[in-house]
Amino acid sequence: MNYDLLIRNATLVDGTGAPPRTGGVAISGDRIELAGELNGARGRIEIDANGKVLAPGFIDVHTHDDRLLLSDPAMLPKLLQGVTTVVTGNCGISLAPSPPSAPPPLDLLDDSGTWYRFDTFDAYAAALADARPATNCVALVGHSTLRVRAMDRLDRAASAAEIAAMRAELDAALGAGATGMSAGPYYAPAAAASTEELIEVARPLAAHRGIFTIHMRNEHDGVLVSIDETLAIGRALGVPVVISHHKVAGQKSHGRSVETLAKIAAAMRAQPVALDCYPYCASSTVLIAEGVRYASRVIVTWSRSHPECSGLDLKVAAERLGLPVEQAIAALQPAGAVYFVMDEADVQRILAFGATMIGSDGLPHDPHPHPRLWGTFPRVLGHYARDLALFSLETAVHKMTGLSAARFGLADRGVIRPGAIADLVIFDAATVHDSANFEHPTRAPLGIDTVIVAGQLAVAGGKATGAREGRLITGRVRVDDPAWAG
Ligand SMILES: [Zn+2]
Numbered sequence: 001m002n003y004d005l006l007i008r009n010a011t012l013v014d015g016t017g018a019p020p021r022t023g024g025v026a027i028s029g030d031r032i033e034l035a036g037e038l039n040g041a042r043g044r045i046e047i048d049a050n051g052k053v054l055a056p057g058f059i060d061v062h063t064h065d066d067r068l069l070l071s072d073p074a075m076l077p078k079l080l081q082g083v084t085t086v087v088t089g090n091c092g093i094s095l096a097p098s099p100p101s102a103p104p105p106l107d108l109l110d111d112s113g114t115w116y117r118f119d120t121f122d123a124y125a126a127a128l129a130d131a132r133p134a135t136n137c138v139a140l141v142g143h144s145t146l147r148v149r150a151m152d153r154l155d156r157a158a159s160a161a162e163i164a165a166m167r168a169e170l171d172a173a174l175g176a177g178a179t180g181m182s183a184g185p186y187y188a189p190a191a192a193a194s195t196e197e198l199i200e201v202a203r204p205l206a207a208h209r210g211i212f213t214i215h216m217r218n219e220h221d222g223v224l225v226s227i228d229e230t231l232a233i234g235r236a237l238g239v240p241v242v243i244s245h246h247k248v249a250g251q252k253s254h255g256r257s258v259e260t261l262a263k264i265a266a267a268m269r270a271q272p273v274a275l276d277c278y279p280y281c282a283s284s285t286v287l288i289a290e291g292v293r294y295a296s297r298v299i300v301t302w303s304r305s306h307p308e309c310s311g312l313d314l315k316v317a318a319e320r321l322g323l324p325v326e327q328a329i330a331a332l333q334p335a336g337a338v339y340f341v342m343d344e345a346d347v348q349r350i351l352a353f354g355a356t357m358i359g360s361d362g363l364p365h366d367p368h369p370h371p372r373l374w375g376t377f378p379r380v381l382g383h384y385a386r387d388l389a390l391f392s393l394e395t396a397v398h399k400m401t402g403l404s405a406a407r408f409g410l411a412d413r414g415v416i417r418p419g420a421i422a423d424l425v426i427f428d429a430a431t432v433h434d435s436a437n438f439e440h441p442t443r444a445p446l447g448i449d450t451v452i453v454a455g456q457l458a459v460a461g462g463k464a465t466g467a468r469e470g471r472l473i474t475g476r477v478r479v480d481d482p483a484w485a486g
Contacts, residue, residue, distance in 0.1 A: 003028050005455060006043025010054035010426065012036065013394050014416040015402035020394060025054065027422040030454035030469075035416050045457075047450065049426050055397045056414050057084025057423035057451065058377050059138075059404040062213075062244055062276045062359025064088070064108055066095035066124075066139070067115045073133040074464055077364060080444045081377040082425035084453050085413065085473065087359070089140030090244055091215040092184025096124030096141070097169055099148035104286045104334055105187050106148065108363055111304060111334070121173035125472050133470040134458050136423070138408060140213060141173045143183040143201060144190045154189045163200045171204035179408060179475040180211035182244070186218070187286075195229050205239045209476040211408060213242040220250040220294055220341075223260055231267050240272035240407065240477050240484070245361050246350050247283065247342050250294035254343035261353050265486065268355065272477075272484040274407045276359035277350045279379045281342045282438070284363060284370035287314075287335035289326065295339040299438060301366040303335035311368035336363065338370050338438065351380070351399075352390050355486055357407060358400040371441040375434030378445035382433045393429055409477040426450035 003026040012023040014035070026034035026041045034041060060078060066088040068075065078086055088094065093106050098116035102109070110116060118124040121141065128137060146166040147154060158166065170181055181202050184190050202212055212233060216226035227243065234241035243264070248256045267273050284301060285291065292298050298314035309317040309332060318328035329335075350356055358380055362373030377400060385396035405414025412420045425448060432447035444462075451459035454469040 003043045006046045010049035013055045013397045015056040017398035027455045032420050032422050052426050053429045056401040058082045058400040059085045061087045061357045061404045062361045067109045068364040069133040070131045073131045075134040077374050082448045084423035085136040087138045090182045092142045092144030094142035094145045096121045121176045132468040134468045135470045136473050138179050140180045140182040141178050157194045166201045174208035177474045182213040184215040199236045215244045220253050243275040246275045249341040257346040257349045268486045276357040278361050278372045282338050282340045284338045287337040291339050295341045297340040299338040301336040301368050303332040357404045371436035374436035378432050379434035409475040422455040424452040
């Protein structure tokens, strides 16, 4: 039997968390036909992966790539890390269905406003199909986006009519291929939304087997209360909830991941709960005084009024502007920042927690972005799994593949087995390394030489080939899966 593509002699890490074994895969079209023993099979193209790891393509469960997929469909920051699928529309912010304006933090996706041009989710899905991005997309609809669309002012709870309008739009989007709804009550556009509003807007999720993700209202002093709110939303809707980029921020909260993870572990026995994390001690989002207050150091990632300040420490930027820090924050607006607010021990505890998936939360349009955009996946594999031995290689891969696909209900993804879609990555476990740092945040990683999307070589020899096989994937969650209990 002749196959389109054959990969031999690899260290197979199949995404399930099972220990590595020696073997390969045979691919026809976009599917894996053989996995493990190849029994003399031949391929039109053959790759000898001797000494390298063959794993499922990584799934970045937390991104803001809604527009990057359209404006830079090569998707290099993700593809070169071995990411083959991105989950978009997080933190309440999605490009579709587009609102008439983009107040912060919606401007993280588009500071000009011109990309907010999709009146329906269908129109966005059609644009994705036209753009043919290099990675797959799993799309969430943002509650804040729906709010800006439905409401004349955002500093109050939504009325019954406004809730009905948002709910109808979510229902239509889920019917057109969206996988769930994200919420971001931490941010101004949704801060006035009650728990009840979040539940009532998200009602259609259950019928569509959609997922609910949330950038919680409070990730510092009030983090335990926010976890309770998240769990209550999940129970009221009967759907899985994802605690996005879980952290305990601010010095006063350092160490409290012991409590938050105990609470999450207990809740998992009663309802489906998931969480994701990025492997850094600093967060990043729009520049706001509230965020600066909790941080030991702040770096300006962009400023529309003072673009010359991007990449500078906020203190240095304030000196250059000749202003006290508080006034500099106002003068730099609209702007983004990196905030050093987490403790390394908490980051490691959360990363190592069994149910934690890996998501980058990268901000692709920032001129001086947080290095998580280019470094998240190799940093988990190299720094945390290999160098610090925080967990095994197969656990690291599981957290970025099989676990993520199961949680988001992505059929035939995230695992290497016959019948699965051939989204794959080959990397050198001994050398894989994140090169991006806070000073040089857009450096490509090392040690990841081959990436395959839907059976086609998207990266070969560490370079993008130009193949663009990504598509919109719709996840349908399985609430009754016993794996939810951890
Ligand atoms: Zn967020």
